Amino acid sequence: MTARLWAAIAAVLLGMLLLVAPAGATTPAASSPVSAGASEEAAETVQGTVRDPDREPLEGITITVTQDGEEIGSAVTDAEGSWAVPLPGPGSYTVTLDVSGLPEGVAPRAEGGEVLDGVTVRPGASQGVIFQLGTGEVEEGGAAIPVARVLQLVVDGIKFGAIIAITAVGLSLVFGTTKLINFAHGEFVTIGAVTAYFLSTAPGNLPIVLAAVLAMAVGGAVAGGVEVGLWRPLRRRGAGLIQMFIVAIGLSLLLRHLILIVFGSRRQQYDEYSLQTAWTLGPVRITPRDLVITVLAFAIMIGVAVMLQRTRIGTAMRAVNDNKDLAEASGIDVQRVILVVWVLGGALAAIGGVFFGLTQAIYSEMGFELLLLMFAGVILGGLGSAYGAMLGSLVIGLVSQLSTLWFPASLAYMWALLVMIIVLLVRPQGILGRRERVG
Amino acid sequence: MSDDRHEDLLAQRESVHEQEQEREDTPSVGARRAAAALAGVANVPGVAKPDAILVADDMSRHFGGVRAVEVEHLEIQRGTITALIGPNGAGKSTFFNLTTGFDRPNSGRWSFDGKDISGAPSFRIARQGMVRTFQLTKALTRLTSLENLMLGATGQRGERLLTSLLRPTWAAQEAGIRHRAEELLARFNLAHMRDEFAGTMSGGQRKLLEMARALMVQPDMILLDEPMAGVNPALTQSLLGHIEALRDEGMTIVLVEHDMDVIMSISDWVVCFAQGKVIAEGRPDDIRRDTAVIDAYLGTHRSLQEDQT
Amino acid sequence: MDVLAVLSVAVRGALGPEAAIYALAAIGLNIHFGYTGLLNFGQVGFMLVGAYGTAISVLSFDAPLWAGVLVGMACAVVLALILGIPTLRLRGDYLAIATIAAAEVLRYLYRSSFAEPVTGGVFGLVQFAGEFYAVNPYTAPLELGPLRFNERALWLMTVAWGITFLAAGLVWLLVHSPWGRVLRAVREDEDAARSLGKNVFAYKMQALVLGGVLGALAGSLLAINSQAITPDAFIPIITFYLWTIMILGGASRVLGPILGSIVFWFLLTFLDAFLRGAMSAGWIPGFLLAPSDIGAVRFAAVGLGLMLLMVFRPAGLIGNQKELRLDVR
Numbered sequence A: 001m002t003a004r005l006w007a008a009i010a011a012v013l014l015g016m017l018l019l020v021a022p023a024g025a026t027t028p029a030a031s032s033p034v035s036a037g038a039s040e041e042a043a044e045t046v047q048g049t050v051r052d053p054d055r056e057p058l059e060g061i062t063i064t065v066t067q068d069g070e071e072i073g074s075a076v077t078d079a080e081g082s083w084a085v086p087l088p089g090p091g092s093y094t095v096t097l098d099v100s101g102l103p104e105g106v107a108p109r110a111e112g113g114e115v116l117d118g119v120t121v122r123p124g125a126s127q128g129v130i131f132q133l134g135t136g137e138v139e140e141g142g143a144a145i146p147v148a149r150v151l152q153l154v155v156d157g158i159k160f161g162a163i164i165a166i167t168a169v170g171l172s173l174v175f176g177t178t179k180l181i182n183f184a185h186g187e188f189v190t191i192g193a194v195t196a197y198f199l200s201t202a203p204g205n206l207p208i209v210l211a212a213v214l215a216m217a218v219g220g221a222v223a224g225g226v227e228v229g230l231w232r233p234l235r236r237r238g239a240g241l242i243q244m245f246i247v248a249i250g251l252s253l254l255l256r257h258l259i260l261i262v263f264g265s266r267r268q269q270y271d272e273y274s275l276q277t278a279w280t281l282g283p284v285r286i287t288p289r290d291l292v293i294t295v296l297a298f299a300i301m302i303g304v305a306v307m308l309q310r311t312r313i314g315t316a317m318r319a320v321n322d323n324k325d326l327a328e329a330s331g332i333d334v335q336r337v338i339l340v341v342w343v344l345g346g347a348l349a350a351i352g353g354v355f356f357g358l359t360q361a362i363y364s365e366m367g368f369e370l371l372l373l374m375f376a377g378v379i380l381g382g383l384g385s386a387y388g389a390m391l392g393s394l395v396i397g398l399v400s401q402l403s404t405l406w407f408p409a410s411l412a413y414m415w416a417l418l419v420m421i422i423v424l425l426v427r428p429q430g431i432l433g434r435r436e437r438v439g
Numbered sequence B: 001m002s003d004d005r006h007e008d009l010l011a012q013r014e015s016v017h018e019q020e021q022e023r024e025d026t027p028s029v030g031a032r033r034a035a036a037a038l039a040g041v042a043n044v045p046g047v048a049k050p051d052a053i054l055v056a057d058d059m060s061r062h063f064g065g066v067r068a069v070e071v072e073h074l075e076i077q078r079g080t081i082t083a084l085i086g087p088n089g090a091g092k093s094t095f096f097n098l099t100t101g102f103d104r105p106n107s108g109r110w111s112f113d114g115k116d117i118s119g120a121p122s123f124r125i126a127r128q129g130m131v132r133t134f135q136l137t138k139a140l141t142r143l144t145s146l147e148n149l150m151l152g153a154t155g156q157r158g159e160r161l162l163t164s165l166l167r168p169t170w171a172a173q174e175a176g177i178r179h180r181a182e183e184l185l186a187r188f189n190l191a192h193m194r195d196e197f198a199g200t201m202s203g204g205q206r207k208l209l210e211m212a213r214a215l216m217v218q219p220d221m222i223l224l225d226e227p228m229a230g231v232n233p234a235l236t237q238s239l240l241g242h243i244e245a246l247r248d249e250g251m252t253i254v255l256v257e258h259d260m261d262v263i264m265s266i267s268d269w270v271v272c273f274a275q276g277k278v279i280a281e282g283r284p285d286d287i288r289r290d291t292a293v294i295d296a297y298l299g300t301h302r303s304l305q306e307d308q309t
Numbered sequence C: 001m002d003v004l005a006v007l008s009v010a011v012r013g014a015l016g017p018e019a020a021i022y023a024l025a026a027i028g029l030n031i032h033f034g035y036t037g038l039l040n041f042g043q044v045g046f047m048l049v050g051a052y053g054t055a056i057s058v059l060s061f062d063a064p065l066w067a068g069v070l071v072g073m074a075c076a077v078v079l080a081l082i083l084g085i086p087t088l089r090l091r092g093d094y095l096a097i098a099t100i101a102a103a104e105v106l107r108y109l110y111r112s113s114f115a116e117p118v119t120g121g122v123f124g125l126v127q128f129a130g131e132f133y134a135v136n137p138y139t140a141p142l143e144l145g146p147l148r149f150n151e152r153a154l155w156l157m158t159v160a161w162g163i164t165f166l167a168a169g170l171v172w173l174l175v176h177s178p179w180g181r182v183l184r185a186v187r188e189d190e191d192a193a194r195s196l197g198k199n200v201f202a203y204k205m206q207a208l209v210l211g212g213v214l215g216a217l218a219g220s221l222l223a224i225n226s227q228a229i230t231p232d233a234f235i236p237i238i239t240f241y242l243w244t245i246m247i248l249g250g251a252s253r254v255l256g257p258i259l260g261s262i263v264f265w266f267l268l269t270f271l272d273a274f275l276r277g278a279m280s281a282g283w284i285p286g287f288l289l290a291p292s293d294i295g296a297v298r299f300a301a302v303g304l305g306l307m308l309l310m311v312f313r314p315a316g317l318i319g320n321q322k323e324l325r326l327d328v329r
Ligand SMILES: Nc1ncnc2c1ncn2[C@@H]1O[C@H](COP(=O)(O)OP(=O)(O)OP(=O)(O)O)[C@@H](O)[C@H]1O
Pocket: A435, A436, A437, A438, B063, B066, B067, B068, B086, B087, B088, B089, B090, B091, B092, B093, B094, B095, B135
């Protein structure tokens, strides 16, 4: 029986490979010079001219523009070697040159030079991008993966992972104390980012630091309000977990599209800190803004850990997490603890949203996209373990960035989700999770 | 507690004692058969039995630092009622989980009816004829009592995806199963709940339902985890009667039980667990006097009882 | 605003091919959740492989359309196996997240540039269902008062509703058999079912495959209906629609998804048409809501509806309220 099962699986996997093989073997067909995915009225573009080391233009090279792993558009160079991709809005993009189209003996001058990260486009601007091509003599270390690029991606991964981590802590704490998988947690992230956007742009024009603090307050208040107005009454009525889970999905849909109506469908940037020159620290480049954000995110994580370990309310949270009934019996005001967890989780999600908005962009779907990565982090670490959530999120951030070493950037999120599914296969309870007892 | 209820309870307890007395006075066929089979067996932990149906070797299960089960060797004699006793947390339920495939041990091998079943999945062990009930009942809440029982029958043709679409292939078998389920429901005083959702049942009724459901599998051996917990004393007596009848029909029964009076009255053999280990086994009367058992279990149990009354 | 026009648009929505297709996918979901208790939040992934299996077979391999539909269903079987083997052993809530993630993984994969030669990448595929429309037996449109269905819609509705009711009949047979009883037992308590010798994993897998195949069939019909598919049409919101439909009608009821879909699409198209009418009549000031916001309002309304349903009537329209009260998990 098992042998037959495995044989069947093997056959199926083989079949899949055969199906995918033709896809991998053929080179991408030339796509139209100006591709869909960018709306017509787009004012912003990235453009450039691709020339070989002898300054001769190169025709037929595919250039792809992505943002946080999402493909925005692509273009193919014309006879003059020039190309242009319209953009949905100002922001920070990644521009990638398809090296497979380069003639023999031509390669990026620096390793990894075919990918230009963090190309920042101002409102209304047509941003020029230059790919530096050389004779293909690699400067260091043969065909191996360049160390500098790995280090750069590790830094980016840690930055991204830290942002996921501070948003995921709340998700994990809420699950630990109420057993609810809060599908609407991503919306707290978006609410934070959008609140800070409205506060920091006209007419308020608050400094972003102040706006971020206020956004945290709003995020915490919304989460606390949802707990008091929705979840607490539902628990009183003895609602089942699946029931509450589906209510959370409804809430997520509702909030996300209310935000969409208020905020619009365009991607936006904060006015401040959106354009910065990167510092070069050894082999790694990072903007001062991103460095500060990463450090802050880690400080917040440490702060949460200290709170959980040292303070009364933190101890109470862990107690409720371990065993709600026991905690209740030993005199802990469980309802109050749960409320604090929601407010804390909402505030952390909101500041995570501001960070994400600063490093990437603000848009109504951002929270939902992050939510799946948060889930991945939380599950990887083990549902209900706050430290596990932080650790798992860092892993997810790293995986998504490092995957671009081998695979297209548009698949970065996919790899993160795949890693989660695979980890579940090997260790269903997550890295730091506990197994439950039967019977 | 009001005086009235107290007296009620006392009266009930007395009648229970009478019934127990009766049973001890006139041992059934099965009891005599079991006693004869176990006659030459010594009272030492891990002793070999003449006709063991379940044999466990070097079984261990650790949870972090807790050694929940550490059994060097244990045999269960076929056709007997074996009681598993031991203080709370001694590892009795965990031992059940391990032998029935609901949990994986850190090490160990065990065989049922001569066949090695170490590491086999739980459903396969159940199909081989070893069925268990759970300490925390698992009633299938949104199935009726009758459906709960009918589910227990094995080898149902209609449970296969393709044949399930062809009613004539399984209609006759289904009728037979329904008949047997109805009989068992009546035997366990649940006939009136036939078409009620199991979720509407009381705790004690669920215990009964679970035991009846396990019997629908027609097992050779049944492991009962505290079947009498929460069942009222009068019904407990009739339950004990059922259990003895099953033994007399040749079934092997292992039950976890905390009530010493019940254990003394019904079991042919007693195995005492403490901190995961088998610290003593023997006939009920010998176990009663075993100092290790008294230290580990009876001592605390008795003193607790005395505190309450 | 013409109330009659708005109503007739809404009735069209309730009877149209989309309502049938969503009902079919929701029937699959009902096998998963309603009868087996599997929290599948990746049903849209099955629809995706069904749609693409059909389109790719026709466009890349010149297969006849019916074979393409079969290929789509076979892809669903493969997906169910690949998805089920790691995830069906997991606790319910893990399964929910794993399935939604798997559906997203598929979407990313199908829209990626390296899959573009086969899947058309972000642009998707078009014009593969000509065969279907070539055999359309209807030669005249149907007019019922203000309601008008053209030949194309009639043909689609006939096939889609026909398949949907066939699927409902199949589900009725299955759940009223001992097989269905085991499924419901697995839903209530896996360990109890195991302790009675039921191979829980196998039953869950059968349920996943069966419901997934119905989802894939719905995906194929969706592709045939629009003659154009892109990966980004298969976003998680579709799955949430299906959940709303299933719960609205009544989970673990054979006709629940069908009724749910009809009511759902009636309300949704009604809201759409009503808002449009109200806007053009100037009832809603432009600064409050622009015509481009109608899509968002629709999604928000689904979210709110799902919440209200789950809070106030979790058993749906024809569900058994008594049964639901026992659901304490
Ligand atoms: N899944 C688990 N995780 C951690 N510890 C466990 C688990 N299952 C059992 N234990 C521990 O193993 C020990 C034995 O537990 P078990 O349930 O087997 O005791 P028992 O003899 O059945 O007790 P009782 O008479 O109270 O039912 C206990 O200390 C318990 O805390």
